[in-house]
Amino acid sequence: MATNGDQQATPKPPPSPSPLRNAKFFQANMRILVTGGAGFIGSHLVDKLMENEKNEVIVADNYFTGSKDNLKKWIGHPRFELIRHDVTEPLLIEVDQIYHLACPASPIFYKYNPVKTIKTNVIGTLNMLGLAKRVGARILLTSTSEVYGDPLIHPQTESYWGNVNPIGVRSCYDEGKRVAETLMFDYHRQHGIEIRIARIFNTYGPRMNIDDGRVVSNFIAQALRDDPLTVQAPGTQTRSFCYVSDMVDGLIRLMQGDNTGPINIGNPGEFTMIELAENVKELINPKVEIIMVENTPDDPRQRKPDITKAKELLGWEPKVKLRDGLPLMEDDFRTRLGVPKNK
Ligand SMILES: NC(=O)c1ccc[n+]([C@@H]2O[C@H](COP(=O)([O-])OP(=O)(O)OC[C@H]3O[C@@H](n4cnc5c(N)ncnc54)[C@H](O)[C@@H]3O)[C@@H](O)[C@H]2O)c1
Ligand SMILES: O=C(O)[C@H]1O[C@H](OP(=O)(O)OP(=O)(O)OC[C@H]2O[C@@H](n3ccc(=O)[nH]c3=O)[C@H](O)[C@@H]2O)[C@H](O)[C@@H](O)[C@@H]1O
Structure with missing residues (x-):
């Protein structure tokens, strides 16, 4: 019987799998x-x-x-x-x-x-x-x-x-x-x-929609198009990127x-949105501008997973650091946007 979040589970057996x-x-x-x-x-x-x-x-x-x-x-x-x-x-x-x-x-x-x-x-x-x-x-x-x-x-x-x-x-x-x-x-x-x-x-990672609207895809696309990186205020809110x-x-x-x-x-490495923008700028386009824009309602101020359970129960932890993953996504965005590396 599976364990973890199901302490109140009744002993009801699961439905039979296909006879195949x-x-x-x-x-x-x-x-x-x-x-x-x-x-x-x-x-x-x-x-x-x-x-x-x-x-x-x-x-x-x-x-x-x-x-x-x-x-x-x-x-x-x-x-x-x-x-x-x-x-x-x-x-x-x-x-x-x-x-x-x-x-x-x-x-x-x-x-x-x-x-x-x-x-x-x-x-x-x-x-x-x-x-x-x-x-x-x-x-x-x-x-x-x-x-x-x-x-x-x-x-x-x-x-x-x-x-x-x-x-x-x-x-x-x-x-x-x-x-x-x-x-x-x-x-x-x-x-x-x-x-x-x-x-x-x-x-x-690669294959995110270029105009998806999420922060990593926004910043990479903006850096490649020479558009300012739009940090939503206050920029001190954090995320952990996997x-x-x-x-x-x-x-x-x-x-x-x-x-x-x-x-x-998730990956417990935690970054403010200003830090993320600075990383993208340094790795992808050192000339790009970083600007502060208005945020949307109810934006969570901090986010970082405790992955103790994933480590113990799944033997899992992330291997790719943000600074190694961003260039992999950059390559994919360059191909799709038609922006060669030596531009
Ligand atoms: N990417 C993240 O950071 C993240 C974080 C937390 C949870 N998730 C969850 O992971 C899942 C995948 O996320 P993603 O980043 O690949 O998003 P995505 O938008 O790229 O993929 C979602 C897919 O679901 C399809 N879809 C949407 N509504 C549908 C419907 N009614 N019927 C059939 N298909 C439908 C979309 O066309 C799309 O192919 C989602 O459930 C999302 O909530 C993603
Ligand atoms: O991981 C999750 O659980 C959730 O995270 C995201 O939601 P959110 O963290 O709000 O994702 P983004 O839209 O990428 O925003 C992250 C942060 O970047 C900021 N941001 C976003 C876009 C931008 O151009 N600039 C910018 O600073 C936002 O204000 C926010 O603070 C995903 O979009 C959800 O699908 C997912 O379920």
């Missing part, structure tokens, strides 16, 4: 659904899962913030399938594992249609849990450090219940993810579903391990 898993003569591939697999983290996760020849990967995505381009190397591959699908509608397929990532992640995009964002988090997660229940699949939810809101304890441990504004402009996302976590545990206790919950902290390959490694370990979570997955 017990077949004597033909061991079918593991069929893995990745919702939101055309997005930034999802497409890197798909790359990693496809490396294993025993995996078949099915992506379901509505392309709101993701793109087929992120998956182009897999389109047509016999172990890969891409479905245009909105998770707010039921999905009837046969799978063994579900990585449930579908949800816009950049504040600009999740605030664009907040009602849709909360439907994606609540109805979308209900639909994926319903699917997990019918086919006996294990399901992993990519939750977020935003469940801690503007945290009053620092660094954030999984036992902290958070400081979230329930009626603010970010609530569609952070309260949406909190309800999604609740649904996961209710399905686990009531129906025995095998669940995994990752609380992801700010992740960056490189995407580390994140994918953590998610797969969580899915394959015995712990339900929630488990923080």
Whole structure:
């Protein structure tokens, strides 16, 4: 029985996996659904899962913030399938594992249609849990450090219940993810579903949308375009940035391990937004200007994961430091923006 956040779990057994898993003569591939697999983290996760020849990967995505381009190397591959699908509608397929990532992640995009964002988090997660229940699949939810809101304890441990504004402009996302976590545990206790919950902290890397609006992609694109780096006031707010390959490694370990979570997955290296801008300036364009601009409501003032649980329970910790990850993302942005290195 999985351990960690499920101390109150009843001993209800999980639904049976597909009879294919017990077949004597033909061991079918593991069929893995990745919702939101055309997005930034999802497409890197798909790359990693496809490396294993025993995996078949099915992506379901509505392309709101993701793109087929992120998956182009897999389109047509016999172990890969891409479905245009909105998770707010039921999905009837046969799978063994579900990585449930579908949800816009950049504040600009999740605030664009907040009602849709909360439907994606609540109805979308209900639909994926319903699917997990019918086919006996294990399901992993990519939750977020935003469940801690503007945290009053620092660094954030999984036992902290958070400081979230329930009626603010970010609530569609952070309260949406909190309800999604609740649904996961209710399905686990009531129906025995095998669940995994990752609380992801700010992740960056190649393939982020150039105009995604999140801070690392903004600063790198601005530096390459010779536009001022826009630090939102006061600039002393902190974030901890995790490189995407580390994140994918953590998610797969969580899915394959015995712990339900929630488990923080992030890089504890903490930077103010002014420090981040200075790093980008130094590494990418020493001539670029740094300016202070207005912030948006409810911006968390500090954020840093306590990753003791991830270390102990998953044997995971991040390997890529910010100053090593930024140049890798710079190369990708240069290619996509058509800005050569020696400009
Ligand atoms: N990147 C981060 O720093 C971060 C931090 C915390 C949590 N997360 C979570 O990780 C997941 C992936 O984030 P990302 O950074 O790759 O974001 P992303 O926006 O690049 O990817 C999200 C994907 O979900 C798809 N999607 C959105 N709504 C959908 C719907 N209703 N039906 C089907 N598909 C839908 C999008 O088209 C996109 O491909 C999200 O659940 C996000 O909340 C990300
Ligand atoms: O990791 C998380 O848990 C969450 O982090 C992010 O939310 P946020 O930290 O607000 O991400 P950004 O929009 O990148 O902002 C980070 C900080 O940079 C600042 N910022 C942003 C953009 C910019 O141009 N300049 C700037 O200074 C913001 O004010 C904020 O303080 C993600 O977008 C969420 O999807 C994710 O769930």
